[in-house]
Amino acid sequence: MRVLVALIAFVAVAALNLLWWWWPNRPVEIAGWTNAPLQSVSFAPYRPGQSPLTRTFPTPDQIEEDLKRLQGKVRAVRTYSTGENLEAVPQRAGKYGLKVWHGAWLNDNDKENLEQINLLIDHANKYKDTVERVIVGNEVLLRKELTANQLRRYIRQVKQRVSQPVTYADVWEFWMRNPSLADDVDFITIHILPYWEDVPIGLDRREPDGKPTIEKHIVDIYKKVQERFPGKTIVIGETGWPSDGRMRSDARPGRVEQVRYFSTFRSIADREKFDYNVVEAFDQYWKARQEGTVGAAWGLLDAQRRDKFELGKPVSAEPHWPILFTLSTLTGGLMLGGFVVMRRQARGKAITIFAVFAQLVATCYVQATWIDLSRTFYFEKMVGVVFWAVLLGLFSYALLRGIADSLTGKMADPSLYGARVREAWRAWRELPRYQIVKRADLMLQMLYLVLTVICIFYLIVISIDWYDGVIRIGETWYRQIAIDGRYRDFPIWSFVIPSIVLMAWKTLTIVRSEPASRADRWPKALSFGRLLGYDGSKGFVRMDRTYSRLRPILPEIALSFLLVFWAVVMVVTEGAIKLHDGGAGGFVAVDGGRWVIGTLFWNTQADWFGTLAILMAIPYLATIYVSLREPLAEPPPDSYTSKW
Structure with missing residues (x-):
């Protein structure tokens, strides 16, 4: 029966995956x-x-x-x-x-x-x-x-x-x-x-x-x-x-x-x-x-001298989509098969849910890696692609491992979790390194912090222009562009798994029927301490009481502020245009043009990336909310000896 449910679930998600790849890439007249x-x-x-x-x-x-x-x-x-x-x-x-x-x-x-x-x-x-x-x-x-x-x-x-x-x-x-x-x-x-x-x-x-x-x-x-x-x-x-x-x-x-x-x-x-x-x-x-x-992408033919399209014939947005569909479907199917074989206590509902999330992760991972790979124009780019593929692969593993543990009641004792960034960092440092693979929660938290820092970096370099230095070509010196946001891609697919997929799982854990009231589960399930959502256990994530309300959550405040602030800055700067019409208003540039906000929200890639950044800020914001509601630690009473 379990095998039949898994087979039906695989066929269903494979059909949805086929629709995902085929519809935007079908030939267009x-x-x-x-x-x-x-x-x-x-x-x-x-x-x-x-x-x-x-x-x-x-x-x-x-x-x-x-x-x-x-x-x-x-x-x-x-x-x-x-x-x-x-x-x-x-x-x-x-x-x-x-x-x-x-x-x-x-x-x-x-x-x-x-x-x-x-x-x-x-x-x-x-x-x-x-x-x-x-x-x-x-x-x-x-x-x-x-x-x-x-x-x-x-x-x-x-x-x-x-x-x-x-x-x-x-x-x-x-x-x-x-x-x-x-x-x-x-x-x-x-x-x-x-x-x-x-x-x-x-x-x-x-x-x-x-x-x-x-x-x-x-x-x-x-x-x-x-x-x-x-x-x-x-x-x-x-x-x-x-x-x-x-x-x-x-x-x-x-x-x-x-x-x-x-x-x-x-x-x-x-x-x-x-x-x-x-x-x-x-x-x-x-x-x-x-x-x-x-x-690099203005040619009628690609750099390998292959036709991107033929004159007079229908055009496909991504001609390689059948290969990508096959690869993502097989990857999702293999992960589902592994779940069914290794988690024998899983029943129909758990198998179906895991099939959906396994396919989501597989499709998003293949899409992100392929986009990066297709934009590998020089060696340094390839190094970055390999680094990102490994990082996103580890995060995907930790996420799916945590989902599998949650669906089969194998989650670690919640009292071992780190409720805040500092506590999670301390718990990770104290954990023997060979045990990190067994602690999907801590592994996911550490990788999430790394992804957060990288996301902030992308937001900043896309939002600003910084010119500095010179380079020499032949006998001529040229000014070097250190950072120019106009040429930076929006790494949307690279952050879909740690934002949309993760939040989808968190939301699903909140709406499940559990002993605790749903109102109490919302902030805790969204928090950094419950990065894998509410696992259904009766234990509580440890949040050490302190004498200060703000000091324990300074990392959360800094990270959430940077994510939200730079997401807003990026969207606003993408909506700015420079006019040379001699009019008034706006910010006057060095060349006499004036910057005005004229195309706000027109750049849907910027809008999507900004949205993903804000979604990644939610665990930190929820942690701030939960932490501020916790009572402060009481100072120890004065002892008689302290008076001497």
């Missing part, structure tokens, strides 16, 4: 998505392990392989540098029917700039049949590495010595701020990236008339630039959408979202007769060091 090739794509042929930051470059043969992969997908490619073996692009692109928008990389080093300029001129003249446009510099005004006058000097040098049309490429606002540059170029190349706008624009946002806001934004920007520079051809040199990474406002990265953007933009471009280039051909892992996950 994108309206207007056709198999027609794109006009042009940014071409940076760096592979995993290669980077301009470390001066490791692709070989000419690797570059040719990449050009061949793009055959039939695009009509042209845009380069950003003339060195680093990139002469192979104009040299070999024609073999695959591709034209080249050839670019020189400029910075604040005149020697390096002259080398780039001379190579650009040489390539443009040597490969006239392939190079159809010449781009002198990319976003150098945005980076504030050159002034408009310095840039103008380089542009003029190139124009005098090549026959192709010459331009400079930058974000559209910087063309509006430097209109005099238009006289020195043959056409104007602007970048329109709705994800990176000062006010990011999500794909689902709508205007009052029901039209997509992102469509209106693109057309309005193009026409604004066109009106500012009448008679000049306007080319969109960069536009695109990331397939992975963190949200900005309501702009959500994703594979489906990336295809939706390309489809929307191409429809606009066909209607408005735009000349454009999209970002970019391949995912670039090296960018993750500077820009996080989102910086």
Whole structure:
């Protein structure tokens, strides 16, 4: 009978698990998505392990392989540098029917700039049949590495010595701020990236008339630039959408979202007769060091040169979901089988409850580990993934072990528990280390403290920007970004088990029918001392009486305050936008823009992570409540001898 109940429970939770993985990852038809090739794509042929930051470059043969992969997908490619073996692009692109928008990389080093300029001129003249446009510099005004006058000097040098049309490429606002540059170029190349706008624009946002806001934004920007520079051809040199990474406002990265953007933009471009280039051909892992996950995930193909999607075909948000479903289902099933075999006293109700929580933990663990693993762009990241997988795995073990003990009446004597952080820490230190595995309650408490500290760390680094130090690349010194919250992912799945799953179990233990009144169980079952919930025993968790109300709970006060405070700060800062409209109000930034709270709660990833942090604060807050209600210790009476 027990085996039959376990089998039915396994089938039921496996079916729910299948629904969990299939529904958000089912193939989606994108309206207007056709198999027609794109006009042009940014071409940076760096592979995993290669980077301009470390001066490791692709070989000419690797570059040719990449050009061949793009055959039939695009009509042209845009380069950003003339060195680093990139002469192979104009040299070999024609073999695959591709034209080249050839670019020189400029910075604040005149020697390096002259080398780039001379190579650009040489390539443009040597490969006239392939190079159809010449781009002198990319976003150098945005980076504030050159002034408009310095840039103008380089542009003029190139124009005098090549026959192709010459331009400079930058974000559209910087063309509006430097209109005099238009006289020195043959056409104007602007970048329109709705994800990176000062006010990011999500794909689902709508205007009052029901039209997509992102469509209106693109057309309005193009026409604004066109009106500012009448008679000049306007080319969109960069536009695109990331397939992975963190949200900005309501702009959500994703594979489906990336295809939706390309489809929307191409429809606009066909209607408005735009000349454009999209970002970019391949995912670039090296960018993750500077820009996080989102910086590495703008490619049409991934870093291994596999198609993320096919032109004109349905798109799946996570193509690997069948493997993840299978892995999580087998893991949940194995844990359920182990519970049935090792806990023979467990009956139908206990088996069913354990099946649900085993599958919850397995699914959340696989999801969290896979997301981390898929974002492993360099060695240090892999070390972090392994550390987190072990830490979360230990916590999951302690949680499920505690649930199994509670369901079968095997919990440790409650008088051995540590009711507060200090008492739990003392009990853990006094426990022989070989006994820690047998004490699921103490093991869970210690791991919960570690996870709490890590959660606070994430909240802080996502909320703040801190720039400090410089790094050297070649002969040039660059300022290093120490902490920049814009590029930090929200580690939502990493904290689902110690927040939602744990609180779900705690809540279940409260509503069970037990001898103690439910009103008395609520605060104690939610507290840190009862981290595994109310176990049904008649004993009480030991809470040592002290002479002070606040001193024993200072750790709880500090941890709960930090969790709640930084969760609020993170949500508020994610709702802040910088405006350059000359208006009043808000916080004035160094560059003259003003910060205002304009998109509060739009970033659902930030909202979710903030919610998880607050859920993790509940055990500490409940402990504070229980501790404050406990009577203080009475001082010892004066003895006769103390008077002498």
